[in-house]
Amino acid sequence: MAALALGACTSTSYAQTQELAPAVPGEFIIKYKDGHSPAQLEAAASSELQTPSLLQRIRTMFGAESPMQSELNSLKALESKYDLQSVSALETYDQPGAEALFNETYIYKYNTDVNTTDVMRDYENIDGVEYIEPNYIYTAFKAPNDPNYNSLWGMKIIKAEEAWEISTGAQTVKVGVVDTGIEVNHPDLKANTLKSEGMGPGCPNNTDTGNHGSHVAGTIGAVGNNTTGVAGVNWAVSMNGYAVLCAGGSGSLASIAAGVNKAVADGNKVINMSLGGSSDSTTFHNAIINAKNSGVTVVVAAGNCWNQPQSQKCPLSNPTQRGSSDYTYPAAYPEVITTAATTSSDQSASFSNRGRANDIAAPGVQIESTWPPSTYQSISGTSMASPHVAGAAGLLLSVNPNLTPDQVQNALQCTADDLGAAGWDEVFGHGRLNLKKAIDAVQSGNIPTCSTPGQPPSTPLPTNPGGATNTPAPTGGQQVHPCPEEAAKGNYNCTTPTDDNDYKAWEAEFKQGVSSLSPWFEYIRKAIYN
Ligand SMILES: [Ca+2]
Ligand SMILES: [Ca+2]
Ligand SMILES: [Ca+2]
Incomplete structure (x- = not known):
């Protein structure tokens, strides 16, 4: 998808643009200083002819052009040099603010064979040209073609x-x-x-x-x-x-x-x-x-x-x-x-x-x-x-x-x-x-640093220390399930305790048919987020 370059403040000099970005061949956006577009110059020159000033009469006497006429001639020369196809004003849709920014801004379509750098240099040498830019091509950001x-x-x-x-x-x-x-x-x-x-x-x-x-x-x-x-x-x-x-x-x-x-x-x-x-x-x-x-x-x-x-x-x-x-x-x-x-x-x-x-x-x-x-x-x-x-x-x-x-x-x-x-x-x-x-x-290579200020201590609640005992699990939400307690509730079948008084290791067979060695903590509960 092509879009117009709308950067009124970003006049890019051709000299800085060694590698020209993709643009529509032969097309440029040109903004003239107020009163310096070809149409304005032409209108001013013709009124000058009809009611010549004293200065103009003197110029005519010596066969000299007015600066206005000379600028117009330079622009006309470029139009024929590069084989102008068409010119149209950049549309602002009657917004007063946009009108001020895009006053005398035109889209020039030249022969597609023109050398972009040459055209830009020639225009930038004319005083009445505020800026010229290639009609750059912008593309949608990289989106994949996957249908969903x-x-x-x-x-x-x-x-x-x-x-x-x-x-x-x-x-x-x-x-x-x-x-x-x-x-x-x-x-x-x-x-x-x-x-x-x-x-x-x-x-x-x-x-x-x-x-x-x-x-x-x-x-x-x-x-x-x-x-x-x-x-x-x-x-x-x-x-x-x-x-x-x-x-x-x-x-x-x-x-x-x-x-x-x-x-x-x-x-x-x-x-x-x-x-x-x-x-x-x-x-x-x-x-x-x-x-x-x-x-x-x-x-x-x-x-x-x-x-x-x-x-x-x-x-x-x-x-x-x-x-x-x-x-x-x-x-x-x-x-x-x-x-x-x-x-x-x-x-x-x-x-x-x-x-x-x-x-x-x-x-x-x-x-x-x-x-x-x-x-x-x-x-x-x-x-x-x-x-x-x-x-x-x-x-x-x-x-x-x-x-x-x-x-x-x-x-x-x-x-x-x-x-x-x-x-x-x-x-x-x-x-x-x-x-x-x-x-x-x-x-x-400039990766900022920031920490999570509230990172909790790794053990915010009392844990069941050492090994399982027959004492009740700590209150406060910690889900500690020493095997005998859970067996009593019918959640586990405990087998092979190594020590009757200190259930450091045992095998438990969960009701769901999964067995595990020393399941200190109950991950058998629904522990999946969806
Ligand atoms: Ca895919
Ligand atoms: Ca925040
Ligand atoms: Ca964290």
Whole structure:
């Protein structure tokens, strides 16, 4: 799509424009100083002829031209030199303000063979010319040809199209999706997915029994510009799935920790975890610390329990804690990028957890993405916000693969568009992701720094120390489930306690048919956000 260059104040000298930007061949925008357009000069010259001044009569006597006549002649000479085809005034549609700015501004169409630099030089040598510019061509920002792309409001609001002018991703960047798995044969995921590994009990390889992971993967890296479906933040990337949430969308701590550790071992530079629970866990936290120490950026969902009733999905009894990312794990761990969800009008999603842990916000309502076996779905959740940010982290790494997790986090959160209360706040963190500004920061090498001032301590509630005992779980919302207690409630079948008085290790078989060793904390509850 071509558009007119409307920069009245940006007179570009040909000398500065060594490399001319694309323009319509032979076409120029010329603005004359008031009274100096050819039509004005001509009118003035003819009135001069009819009622010649004394000075003009003297000039005529000596065969000299008036300056006005001479300027008109120079302009006429250029018109014939470059074979003028047509001239028309730049339309201002009768707006008085625009009229003043575009007074005597014309579109000149010359022979398409003319040398742009020559024409500009010749015009700039004439005093009455205020400026001349090539009729530059502007194009729509890079949008992919995927047919469902138009419904991806999230990509537009984070300025992905502008960012894609700089990079559309790279297959050398690996991103791990610790979730329900990835349907590797989905036509919009296949080319960007290396594998999906079953990590939890009953989790199969290379497919997705829960759909959630494939949806997350599509936002990170559905193949872009392939005339199919949707486009991810990365049009090209290498994703690895780690299926840890099976058996109805939940998974044990052991599986999730193994998934994170495997993702690090496999060389993923970014890990997305659109999952969580209300149990603080040293094992889980250590897996995340190890990931960050290994140079892996970990992006997680803030949780969906704000303003939600107590339920299996949102188990904490205290409503403030229930809707807080500070009491949601891994969201509360300081090593992760905690992502809240926004709507298409940049409001906070009604369910999006708030809290001191929130670092950034991203689109999370009515997000369309890939869905097994080979279709697409729109769903909502901080689960959908997190992969926008994880995808953004991947895209930044395609520009500079040596960025540290802290640099990635700063580039993302410190360039975000501030929303809500001025500056960092508990609803949006530092603001809504702006991918264009983030990629510009990385490309320029000037990555700003900013911290999340309210980052909670890693253990905001008392934890169950040492080993399980028969004492009751601490109150205040911490979901600690020593096996015997849960067995008494019928939630677990406990087997092989090593010590009757100190249940440091046991095997538990969850009612859902998933077994785990020493499940100190209950990740078996619905722990998935969608
Ligand atoms: Ca596609
Ligand atoms: Ca955080
Ligand atoms: Ca704010």
